[in-house]
Amino acid sequence: MTGNFRLPSGGRIDRNRPLGFTFNGRLYRGFAGDSLASALLANGVTLVGRSFKYHRPRGIFASGAEEPNALVQLETGAHTVPNAKATQVELYEGLVARSQNCWPTVEHDFGQVADLCAKILPAGFYYKTFMWPSSFWMKYEYFIRRAAGLGRAPESPDPDRYDKMHVHCDVLVAGGGPAGLAAALAASRSGARVILADEQGEFGGSLLGRRDVIDDLPGAEWAARMAAEIAENPEVRVLRRATVFGYYDHNFLGIVERKTDHLGPNGGQGMVRERLWKVRAKQVVLATGSIERPLVFADNDRPGVMLADAARSYANRFGTRPGSRAVVFTNNDGAYGAAIDLADAGIPIAAIVDLRADVQGPLPTKARERGIEVLAGHAIAATLGSKRVQAVEVMLLNPEGDKVHGTPRRIECDLVAVSGGWSPTVHLFSQSGGKLRYCDQRLCFVPERSKQVERSAGACNGSFGLADCLDEGYAAGAAAAVAVGFEAPPRAFSADQPGETAPRALWVVPGKAPVGHSKAKHFVDLANDVTAADVRLAAREGYRSVEHTKRYTTLGMGPDQGKTSNVAGLAILAESLGKPIPEVGTTTFRPPYTPVTYGALAGSDVGDLSDVDRTTPIHDWHVMAAAEFEPVGQWLRARHYPKAGEDMEAAVQRECKAVRQSLGIMDASTLGKIELRGPDAVKLLNMVYTNAWDNLAVGRSRYGLMLGEDGMVFDDGVTTRLGENHYYMTTTTGGAAQVFGWIEEWLQCEWLDWRVWATSVTEQWATIALAGPRARDLMHELCKDIDLSPAAFPHMAMRSGRVAGLPARVFRVSFSGELGFEVSVPSSSGLALWIACMMAGAKYGIAPYGTEALHVLRAEKGFIIVGQEADGTATPIDLGMDWIVGKKKPDFLGKRSLARSDMVRRDRKQLVGLLTKDPNIVLPEGAQIVDRILPKPPMKMVGHVTSSYWSGALGRSIALALVSGGHKRHGQTVQLPLEDRVVEAVIGSPVFYDPEGKRLHA
Amino acid sequence: MLLITCPFCGPRDESEFACGGEAHIVRPADPAALTDAQWADYLFMRKNVKGVHFERWMHSHGCRRWFNAARDTVTHQFLAFYKMGEQAPDIAPVSYTARPAPRTDPALPADPALHTDREGAR
Amino acid sequence: MPEGYLRQSPLASLGLAARAATAADAAGVTMGERERVMLVNLRGDGVDRGFLDRVRQALEVDLPAEPNTAAEGTRHRVLWLGPNEWLVVAGEGEQLAAALDAALAGLHVSVTDISDARAVIALSGAQARDVLAKGCPLDLHPRSFGPMRCAQSRLAKVAVLIDQRDDAPSYDLYVLRSQARYLWRWLDDAAREYAVRIIRP
């Protein structure tokens, strides 16, 4: 059914700005100011989707964030958005949308057989059926996902820009309806810093869809004027299309602002599409309004069944006829206002069916005066029609509300405007930790006690009348301002509100047959196809907790998060359990209130901003030399420098060979560097390192191991005494921040009276390692003011001087086992030093080497790497480094743990060398070691390979491993079961190359 | 996201801080004199308080100072911030061990009026 | 020796000087690298009168005692970093670290030259505050923050020291040298919507 369902006049649409759009492949026209839902209704499109489980035809049901049915796949390609609610999509020229949960088309849906098979799809069906056998889940899942058919994620990268913004304010007002506007007015007039956010494109909330009057102005116009006044205040930030989606600890709230979605995929060229606001508010006013609930009656899901206030809003706000003849079905007075508005818009009201036997309030009286028939004490017992409701059958309701009787009266209609009362939108309040209370007069949960600095005002506080909203809103805004030291002027606007009589609590409206005993379905949750019978079944099967029932039935777990269904579902469960609603409790509301895109959550932290890449002062040279990089912590380190035609293996072997035979150069700037100054510096070193530091001479260096208090090695490095009370500590690249933090922690938390300062200088110095037999030759050329002879400048010493004309600290250290110098110059000169070394070193065939070659060179020497051999479970003893543990020292961090019974066990994993019997096999790192091969796993594992390389210097493979009791097993053979074969290897010393260290001391 | 008051810098966002766990754990003066069990107690055992917890924080992205805080682990409310070396303030422990019993009275007190509900907003 | 490489600022390879725009271009934000700034990290006992007096004599400015404030002398600007830690900022050419170390000899202090350890990015303009707000949780609103105020915090994914210089507002951002390129990229991206212009501060 299509056609023109646009009212001849009225609404907040711009009839001079027609917009073309496509839905399910057909072209339609709407106007600026339309939502996709209102434009579809204006075109007579009432069937918008198929239901989740039974694939029943579904129509537009609501007008806002609570919409359970009208989920569409918006746009195509990279711009596509799944699960967009048609009620929240603002219409723009060229919009393209499709229904989601249908195949092949919404009109002819294959899955509708599911409805015919409904008996086999009760609550818990998926759990019961697909949990067994568990190995079949993968098979089932494929079909379930297809059949469930929520929207599809885009398959290409998101072309849009997103970002985030931190913002602080005195008062955050969430919601721009009458209460929120009043609150923001009070707060902004006081001079406080205010943020006002509303999810819609226009401020006014409920005022936009109704015909209220404030200060003799139409409500929507009043809202526009007030919003304009508020926005003019420079201390106020007004955010439209901005959903306050999360309320976290200490008044931290998240807002997602959709800046360009209303312009379409190409409308916001270059602009930020969505911005995530991270708000820290001193005071919060929640003015989030309320959501109308449907009634649960037989076949209450047919297209044409719609919330009463939504129907009214489509007429008033969008100038659209949601139907051509309506029946209103209600348990409260509010729907009479909707009926009157619909009648005034020219939509005949066939009848108002009211569950209450006695209907006397001012609004019902007004409706009767209009000549609208009111059927008090009646209920809709059935709806007729398939793809659109065609008629309802109305019957008398007994006083208990559990049976209908009498002759069914058939009333023709294509719109059933239904109202089951209102639920305050307490989502944010609940997220903030506030306590809810069930109010059995208004049949809803209302805020009872705040946990954070928050005030709820208006409908979200259970105060549904307009005058009350303005009153509470202004009072809340003023009180919030006062609380932060401002003062708001008295309020000067007002409105009237009609009195209302109490609604009737009837959570399941009886049909002709008992609920669940006929084909008729009483839907509670339209989004997930959960019926009243499902909830009752869950109760019968023993579910007592609402949280468990929710998961079992999937009630409230759809994309709408049960906004229209939670209260009714809870009430039906309570009824089935024979308990009052407050005892069953309410479900927990968790952020986000409405879905937030991954784009907004990621913000600009994508592509080359997705993480920090720290670069050394020499980085550009490595790039120009076509180095391959590897991340070490956040640093980018050159891994190797392949020449044309070289793979990594060839490059690494060439680099290693250069170091062993002539000269290599390496960028070691990433090493952590800490200056320690003060009379207690040596005391500190004695505590953080395992060895003794008392007798280190000025100008000499010493290697140290750092343990956690648990006795495990967590870092190592060389520390040099620069002066009387002045030390220079180096750490591993990855451990720099941890070591500095470790030292600061002990000094600040435990040893407060120790006189020592620690300052990180990692980035002050660029460090270049020169390694190889020709290292001294090169140094001679570049450095004239230091005596470089082995006697004057021995291994593990430090001298200051000028290298290549640059002020430098020169250290004789080596991690490669060759003669080595490390030269540090101020970072801005690092590149200059590197280039000077490369130029002067050319005659020695100087080769830059990367971290991979370094690893091979140190493994040949049996030097450990923190993170490989020292993996957080290894003590110095395990690593065969007893020699560095100061047994005579009374104490150092981790010492006591080394004596724990578990640490002295003989079967601890200990560091050993491993040589494969076939020297050509390079073991994979991580390979498990066993003593005895069994036909199939499990086998008793006695250790694993920590490092493994091809050693060019030895002409064979080498490996380091941690093996249980390994120190006493030298010479024994072990087995390594690999994927395709078993390799035999012999345990031995971890030092493979130059065990006497002659080259090092050259 | 907590709002944490550094004793030096004032209130700052949680993301500027690192939490160091339980406060006022003093390193034994002579670890060698301790039994394995005593050492393990110092090294591994930590309180898991439901209620007021004294804990250490470091303003790692700010002034890089360690300080102490008293936090209610149920509400995340901070009850005190104080500098390293200062005495822990005397804060009465909150008891959360006994859950308040669910209300057995099925009849809620009737609302006095439809729209004068909570004091908060007035 | 290739002279051009003798001293490289952290952002030298971006060629910012060549990209600096003429003053006529309208911009909501200007950005540039402040080069050749001398930085000294000073540790000392903030309540020791003797220490404070000797520093005043050496620097001709009082160390700021109030957290997160700056002090401006004739030759130096001093930023509070902690209750016993300050950053002394001076122009090029000063032998600042050596001079200060000598002036404080005998005291339990730590004077450390970190001129090469930081990059200094100058960010200014009507929308500079918004650019920072995209990645920094501090409240930089004029009611909470202003000239002569400084603070260490997070900006995007790195630690940063923010020093507000004037009401424009102008900020000097101190960041670890190795993270400067990342931060520049991030700022450039964050400032894009406000029309950003590169300047030589």
Ligand SMILES: [Zn+2]
């Ligand atoms: Zn701090």
